[in-house]
Amino acid sequence: MDELKSGRLRFAAEDPDDPANFPRVLTVWRANLLGSSGKGNEYFLRHLLGTDADVRSEETPPRGRPREVVWRDEAPEGKLDLLVTMDFRMTSTGLLSDVVLPAATWYEKDDLSSTDMHPFVHAFTPAIAPPWQARTDYDTFLTIADRFSELAADHLGTRTDVLAVPLTHDTPDELAQPGGVVRDWKTGECEPVPGRTMPKLVAVERDYASTAQKMRAVGPLLDTLGTTTKGVTVHPDREIEELRHRCGTVRDGVGAGRPSLATASDMCEAILALSGTTNGRLATEGFRELERQTGSEGLVELAAEREAERITFADTRTQPRSVMTSYEWSGSETGGRRYSPFVINTEHKKPWHTLTGRQHFFVQHDWMTELGEQLPVFRPPLNARRAYGDEQLHEDGRAEVTVRYLTPHSKWSIHSNYQDNKYMLDLSRGGPVIWMSLEDAEKIGVKDNEWIEAYNRNGVVACRAVVTHRMPEGTVYMYHAQDRNINVPKTELSGKRGGMHNSLTRLLLKPTHLAGGYAQFTYAFNYYGPTGNQRDEVTVIRRRSQRVEY
Template sequence: MGWIQDLVKPQQRVWEEFYRNRWAHDRVVRSTHGVNCTGGCSWAVYVKDGIITWEMQQTDYPLLESKLPPYEPRGCQRGISASWYVYSPIRVKYPYVRGRLLEYWREARARHSNPVEAWASIVEDAEKRRKYQWARGKGGFQRSTWDEVLELIAAACLYTARKWGPDRVAGFSPIPAMSYLSYAAGSRFLQLFGGFNMSFYDWYADLPNAFPEVWGDQTDVCESADWYNGKFIVSMGSNLNMTRTPDVHFISEARHEGAKFVVISPDFSQVAKYSDWWIPIKAGQDLPFWMAVNHVILKEFYVDRQVPYFIDYVKRYTDLPFLVELVPDGNAYRMRKLVRANRLARYADVTNGDWKMVVLDARTGEPRMPKGQVGFRWDKEKGKWNLKMEDGLDDSPIDPVLSLLGQHDEVVQVRFFDHGEKRWLLRGVPAKRLQLKDGSTILVTTAFDLHMAHFGLSRGLPGDYPASYDDDVPYTPAWQEKYTGIGRATVTRFAREFARNAEVTQGRSMVIIGASVNHWYHNNLIYRAVINALILCGCCGRNGGGMNHYVGQEKLTLIAPWTSLAFALDWVKPPRRQQSPIWHYVNSDQWRYEASFTDYDSIPPGARWAQGHSVDLVAKAVRLGWMPWYPQFNRNPLELVREAEAAGAKTEAEIVQYVVDQLKQGKLRFAVEDPDAPENWPRVWFIWRGNAIQSSAKGHEFFLRHYLGTHDNAVAPERAKDRVKVVRYREPAPRGKMDLVIDINFRMDSSALYSDIVLPTAFWYEKNDLNTTDLHSFVHPLGQAVPPVWEAKTDWEIFKALAKKVSQLAPLVFPEPVRDLVATPLMHDTPDELAQPEVQDWAQGECDLVPGKTMPHLQVVDRDYVNLYHRFISLGPRIKADGVSGNGVQIPMERFYDELLEGPVGGSPDPRRTRCVEWNGQKYPSLEDALDAANVLLHLAPET
């Protein structure tokens, strides 16, 4: 070893100076990561000589309560290396334009003094349009200037609004909670312009459909600190050590506190390694496993013995006691609907009687109408939308009967479809005769009795019931073995431990579930099977229990004021917001490559909805107001209003009636019914804070072919031609619907590579913003540690600059305010929930066209393009008049708006105070800077 020679003398310890210099810093800024991570960790960002050098976890989280472990330490390997992005070689440094398009633009600008006419000369030239579209995805970007690209984009937007309508301008950005104001910048611009925002949570397949199906709301889950309260914790489809790194310590601490941790996973994942019990289920077969779990729970905790806590819970908080009508079907019966209160003499005249159901009261032996149903929410008489088990008519107490067994009039055979074997099962169900207000009678049972029959619990009744757990009949432990690969003894033991723990702890059995389950086609059925078990065991709504879905940072804690600011509700209402899955399915022409539903799946005989081609059902959903669709109609909505006014319409009601008449007469059609007609194409697409092309595209090759008009590798044959009945099938399919695609990004991802224009945006440590998450209740700031590098701008500054450019060019196209017609769907958390007790289609002559009832709402709004910039940078007066709302709760804002007006006009953005701006002689709270907007949000937020 004598050939080794020290290059430095260790005894001089010169390495210490290098080490000190590496970690030296001038200042520390609190920030976080504006990325789709539910961790939502707070970080200290260290800056030296204007350069970010490193970051470290913050450790000053407030303690929620003394009985819970602290939240910190929070962070992960991904977070602590985020600063490398700032100076990464893939960082977008300057504005870039596709070379072929930039060449055409500069030529057009040399010929046309009007930028809007310059853009028209390009997109109305079929050959030029085809050539720059074909260049997409093939490189050839050229560096441009901010002024040049902003003018090009503004001209394209204004041209589109004039030619086709502002509802042809689309914007996609995901997960607002990861950076509130960066999302709001683009959405505010789009809504002021008249464009639309596309949804993200459902498009990412992150939204758990079962939640709105069961509870009527999107997603509501516990914070990770509540994991510590759980005593039997199940993880499935969620690799907590990897994807919930900052929070998984609560699982470890819960185990130290005595909790049992079970992992259901096909592979021996990171989280399985740390479990007390790993159940290696076959991939995608969670549903039969949990159906068998429900079978065991019902058998041993409802039939063999009855647990008082469980019985009380399901009687008070579920629909299991409600009465369901049974109707004859051949030699048996089938279940129909819940019995409506207004069918009974006692409740014949109650308001919203179609939306109030009945239970059988054990005290009186008569049907009664409990409070808390949706009909009470929108009733004129207030104070009865609660879960008191009292009659909504006279406030008398109700003791709902859970099962009719033992007090039934007869036992009837009810049909249940076995999807696995594609057969009908006949199972005995106890039933009673119920007299209606007209003197006739119907046969009814409880939802609980149907539940028992569905899961195969005979309770001594006749029919196709299993005799034991060992019978291979739905949904026994033996039945699930062929699907899951899990033995019946394992399932039985799991169900007993799960339910017994819930019994002893009063509901502290918990399921943590994630994307690996939610991304299956039948995810809603899997989730509902799990939810069913949790409800039967009284776990939902209990600390340490319930269904906890974590896929994406979807929790907008400050949702009430943020919604008004982000969608410009302080200036114009209503907003245009689009459901992305159906929009992409139709506009990217994926429907053309599909056959009818029954070509792929078997359905029970007589099924009403699972018939025909999916695209026809999409069109029906739009036509009846169930789903939004933009572009709205096959005509420009600005022109549509002008036509109505030219025909004599003066008021908003008259304009709406003109449009309704046009639809009745077939002179106007919904754009979704002819999506391949050029007048119905989306034309301009903004992408920011996300990767819409390739990365999150479902059907990427179809995006390339039909959206972009560039090279693709799609190989599927078209199959829809002879199967669609409502939507028009045009031949050949169009290629290249989008006139302009703009990507705002700090890295060259796949969306950037396929876009026409790429704009450099700020990294998370280069801007001021806000961040919240599902997994804790803190509001984190994204503090600007350094200004954006190179020529990058924050999202707020980019869209503010674009708004200014639009206002500068607007006199060339829209010198005066114009009126726009906005169609919006029937909305959740509004009286629209009661729009139709029966599904009727006006297009089939089954009912009349009534906006907001049998079709979308239609409203006229003013678009002031000349003052679009002024509106962008100021909080409008409508928020003072209308207040803000969250989850259907309206909150007045008059006093708080007036407090904002007390701020000074002008000056520099200040985190300690708000400012004001003045234009056209009026003073408004300032939104000129992202810091101003953050201050306004925090001032107005009732949540904080």
């Protein structure tokens, strides 16, 4: 604590441009970060990869810079040393990667598929072995772990890492800030107390040379700590023993005697055995504990009809299996009912995961008060047109229109393969498009299917226009996940290949999404905030020459 208070020890986020804090190796598995997911794609290209980018903005002037973050005169470019992609299709990320590992498709591997809103669990079953050099995801990561562990024996060994862990939902951490009063220990308002006025600091011993061995075994903490979901703990002792018989045991090393996870099918068995949605005994135990915690009655009956049932991986290979009602979710499948969220809260009186245990709208938290959001309020889109917009590039006689630019979820694609397949390309113009209204198209003299360019301070896009009466005046759509690898010409503005939907966006964080330690407002990445409010931008569109170059 003394080191933190003195400033000699700091969080990496306070100086992200220090080379010691650079991300050095990034592995992208079955995702498309650089393009589809990365809001502010051109900034990723410039600062993460150090490659060709169309960022058009100037550095933020001194008056707008954060006070608690070190600001360097020149932002570094190319922080990453190695980018690895594992995918069976060539995405924008794959095109920019140093290494592309050939991956198996759904029909070449063992895997599971399910979601919280879908009442079935499905199995992927290999029809053929992965062709040539391709490997399954599981085998690829095991191979990498083997080599990593071999190198770690000499270079890392056993070390103790100190982690800053967020205050966790459904735990006493939610009481860390009574009354929603936020005090800042860095400014002397309070003492830095881990788990109260700052994140928890947790020391973890890591035997890096044993990484591969640990990946192949069910760990021993399940025996002592059990599994905890939303504050409910169950003890899978019978399931651990069952996995020993079903999957075998590890013979030697740090995992000796533990259930084996040597294959993807073993891992699928473990997942099904440890989940209340596929294990009736654990679902019943979880509801029994939930009754004890909340005083709500009748919860056990939600799982009792299937208490003796246990869905195995072999079961899912035979046919998709209907999941069970579980304490892990808020819906009910009991009696053949289809899933609907919050059934257990509304019909069975389980308290909501809020400060009051009820649905409530008023939130007394310092940050909510400061931003005027103690109650649900309408927030109009940010008025960014005054910051940038018409850059007066139409002196050559070409008109321009400034519009609000949105990137909604794609409808012109097959979800798992995006839109770069023949069926979708035939149906949707053969490449990226921007949808615009008849009125906006008329202002710049553009007709349906003609080439246009859209630009703002974040980047430039060259694509075709879909002119339609279904779009309102002043707003345009560019549906997401249209990679820049098909039918994307060079732009007139930069002479570089045109961008994609996220070339015109940037990352924006809403402060209230970072609140933590106060009832349901408990921050963790991909749990509560920050959510994607960065799809709302402003862009300028003009008709470009219809003679394009690639």
